[in-house]
Amino acid sequence: EPEVTQTPSHQVTQMGQEVILRCVPISNHLYFYWYRQILGQKVEFLVSFYNNEISEKSEIFDDQFSVERPDGSNFTLKIRSTKLEDSAMYFCASSQQGYGYTFGSGTRLTVV
Amino acid sequence: AQSVAQPEDQVNVAEGNPLTVKCTYSVSGNPYLFWYVQYPNRGLQFLLKYITGDNLVKGSYGFEAEFNKSQTSFHLKKPSALVSDSALYFCAVRDYDYKLSFGAGTTVTVRA
Numbered sequence: 753e754p755e756v757t758q759t760p761s762h763q764v765t766q767m768g769q770e771v772i773l774r775c776v777p778i779s780n781h782l783y784f785y786w787y788r789q790i791l792g793q794k795v796e797f798l799v800s801f802y803n804n805e806i807s808e809k810s811e812i813f814d815d816q817f818s819v820e821r822p823d824g825s826n827f828t829l830k831i832r833s834t835k836l837e838d839s840a841m842y843f844c845a846s847s848q849q850g851y852g853y854t855f856g857s858g859t860r861l862t863v864v
Numbered sequence: 865a866q867s868v869a870q871p872e873d874q875v876n877v878a879e880g881n882p883l884t885v886k887c888t889y890s891v892s893g894n895p896y897l898f899w900y901v902q903y904p905n906r907g908l909q910f911l912l913k914y915i916t917g918d919n920l921v922k923g924s925y926g927f928e929a930e931f932n933k934s935q936t937s938f939h940l941k942k943p944s945a946l947v948s949d950s951a952l953y954f955c956a957v958r959d960y961d962y963k964l965s966f967g968a969g970t971t972v973t974v975r976a
Binding site: 849857 | 896898900906907908909910913915952954956958960961962963964965966967968969
């Protein structure tokens with residue numbers, strides 16, 4: 753069964769540093785998403801991406817966040833200057849047309 | 865916006881007993897509803913979905929869910945719970961722009 757692949761599985765970074773979280777969505781999917789989950793809590797929507805542009809973003813997705821699909825297969829989330837409160841599990845997901853969503857196994861980001 | 869609510873933070877059942885995890889929804893139009901499970905330190909695994917058709921939806925690992933339009937509910941059920949079903953369960957609804965909006969999650973503990 754096709755999978756969404758996320759790397760790295762765990763990233764530790766110092767406060768103020770930039771991080772890039774990487775995702776390879778399922779190849780024939782058209783919609784891409786990033787979600788965040790602070791330890792054991794609710795899964796929060798960050799951003800959706802369709803047709804090479806952001807289609808919707810949440811209040812959490814402020815100017816320190818950006819997304820990119822640099823090469824037609826990867827989908828990245830960049831956090832420019834990390835804060836302690838950015839520590840969370842970040843999930844990438846993809847969907848063909850909104851009838852099924854596949855999530856990656858997540859990147860655990862720890863900001864110290 | 866479309867939303868779902870999970871009224872119980874925790875559900876505790878004995879192994880072999882029926883398991884029910886509750887979810888209610890608030891949508892305009894026809895709801896597209898999903899259930900996901902998250903095991904400790906793991907990603908989100910799809911269990912089942914309701915798009916249209918039969919109100920009783922069967923999914924993975926012996927789970928099923930019943931769509932009830934009059935009660936705006938989509939409760940997850942399993943006739944006979946296993947210790948290995950202990951996990952965090954999320955109900956979700958497809959929101960505008962094809963993103964998923966999640967409930968707060970319900971922690972299920974199945975005791976031996």
